[in-house]
Amino acid sequence: MAASLPEFPTSVKNFQRYLQIKTVQPTPDYATCAQFLRDMADELGLPHQVYEMAPGKPIVVMTWEGKDPTLPSIGLNSHTDVVPVYEEFWSEDPFAANIVQDDAGEHRIIARGTQDTKILGMCYLEAIRTLRNRGVKQLLRTIHVIFVPDEEIGADHGMMAFVQHDAFKKLNLGLMLDEGAANPDNSYKVFYGEKAPWWARFTAEGNTGHGSKFIPNTAAPKLMKVVSALITFHTQEEKRFLAGKDEATGKPIGYGDVTSANLTMLSGGKQQNVVPPSLEAYFDIRVSPFVDYKHFDAWLADLAHNSDVTLEYKQQYMEPNVTRLDNNPWWAAMQRVGEALGTSYNTQICPGATDSRWVRPLGIPCLGVSPMRNLPLLAHDNNEYVTVNGYLEGIRYYEYLIEEVGNLLV
Ligand SMILES: CSCC[C@H](NC=O)C(=O)O
Ligand SMILES: [Zn+2]
Numbered sequence: 418m419a420a421s422l423p424e425f426p427t428s429v430k431n432f433q434r435y436l437q438i439k440t441v442q443p444t445p446d447y448a449t450c451a452q453f454l455r456d457m458a459d460e461l462g463l464p465h466q467v468y469e470m471a472p473g474k475p476i477v478v479m480t481w482e483g484k485d486p487t488l489p490s491i492g493l494n495s496h497t498d499v500v501p502v503y504e505e506f507w508s509e510d511p512f513a514a515n516i517v518q519d520d521a522g523e524h525r526i527i528a529r530g531t532q533d534t535k536i537l538g539m540c541y542l543e544a545i546r547t548l549r550n551r552g553v554k555q556l557l558r559t560i561h562v563i564f565v566p567d568e569e570i571g572a573d574h575g576m577m578a579f580v581q582h583d584a585f586k587k588l589n590l591g592l593m594l595d596e597g598a599a600n601p602d603n604s605y606k607v608f609y610g611e612k613a614p615w616w617a618r619f620t621a622e623g624n625t626g627h628g629s630k631f632i633p634n635t636a637a638p639k640l641m642k643v644v645s646a647l648i649t650f651h652t653q654e655e656k657r658f659l660a661g662k663d664e665a666t667g668k669p670i671g672y673g674d675v676t677s678a679n680l681t682m683l684s685g686g687k688q689q690n691v692v693p694p695s696l697e698a699y700f701d702i703r704v705s706p707f708v709d710y711k712h713f714d715a716w717l718a719d720l721a722h723n724s725d726v727t728l729e730y731k732q733q734y735m736e737p738n739v740t741r742l743d744n745n746p747w748w749a750a751m752q753r754v755g756e757a758l759g760t761s762y763n764t765q766i767c768p769g770a771t772d773s774r775w776v777r778p779l780g781i782p783c784l785g786v787s788p789m790r791n792l793p794l795l796a797h798d799n800n801e802y803v804t805v806n807g808y809l810e811g812i813r814y815y816e817y818l819i820e821e822v823g824n825l826l827v
């Protein structure tokens with residue numbers, strides 16, 4: 418660790434304070450978090466509302482009213498919760514938000530949530546502060562900075578519920594910006610759509626008995642038929658992805674064009690010498706938005722049926738989830754800002770699921786961008802970090818982007 422560190426700007430200290438709040442699943446400290454955000458809003462002079470779709474799950478919305486509040490507004494969304502840590506694999510306390518100088522001389526802020534996705538919320542707020550300090554009193558459109566809980570566990574009491582609420586409709590969003598991801602290359606990733614999470618549980622049932630016997634009709638071979646078919650499917654999709662283009666048509670194949678099916682949990686059985694009456698296999702399936710959902714659903718149902726296995730979904734997302742980029746004035750505005758700041762973009766389908774999937778089906782365009790480039794993707798990983806310089810670049814990016822989209826007449 419470096420002997421002495423420079424004095425960092427207040428924006429960095431605010432980011433550290435946010436990171437130090439343990440909004441970690443499964444028991445996030447949302448009360449402290451909401452208080453912190455309310456204090457930030459007061460400091461910025463932004464009126465704010467707190468909504469709860471379930472007790473103890475605050476959604477904080479800060480509003481910077483535009484010159485014409487009747488125009489559709491801009492939503493700046495980020496989630497406040499973070500995923501758990503394996504602390505023994507971290508070089509720093511994941512909730513201390515320590516700043517450590519690396520070999521290249523860069524100052525790294527190391528903490529859970531630096532990339533996913535507390536950087537985003539703080540960049541929005543610090544960018545608004547910069548704009549107002551520059552003397553920009555109002556933009557044309559109203560800006561809503563939205564902080565939501567529980568994105569990491571499916572958003573049942575977060576964005577999924579909020580979009581049904583009157584308060585959400587009253588925000589009158591014309592565009593929502595949401596999370597992107599760190600890019601190891603020199604461009605910003607932009608997510609214009611995402612894969613559909615289908616969390617499937619296959620249950621096989623059969624005869625039980627002594628573990629030394631040849632028992633007919635047991636659970637294991639039935640379950641193995643499903644497991645084997647899905648692993649074969651997953652491997653084929655992986656091959657298509659690695660080949661980079663379609664064998665027949667030569668069309669390029671990216672992450673968004675393929676579907677993954679990972680076996681993530683297996684359960685069943687009580688003792689090693691008792692053949693179990695049931696066994697379960699859990700798959701995290703991420704369906705490409707370009708796949709015919711109904712067709713794929715029928716394929717999985719047939720697979721289960723033909724294997725004499727039952728299939729249940731913990732979640733099965735079925736809505737369209739792509740924002741078109743052609744003839745999209747918001748995207749054009751984003752590109753102008755990138756050009757002005759010397760940044761290029763890399764447009765992608767998000768392999769994971771974000772809160773945008775609840776908003777896109779309402780016809781509201783959503784673009785997921787996080788200004789993190791030349792940075793390894795460490796969301797959900799050990800020693801998650803962003804550099805101080807990267808964070809400051811992010812604030813500058815949003816300063817220009819918020820001004821551009823906030824003043825856009827479409
Ligand atoms: C599908 S609900 C969980 C959402 C989570 N989002 C980011 O990692 C994901 O696993 O994609
Ligand atoms: Zn996230």
Ligand SMILES: [Zn+2]
Nearest residue numbers: 533569796797
């Ligand atoms: Zn995440």
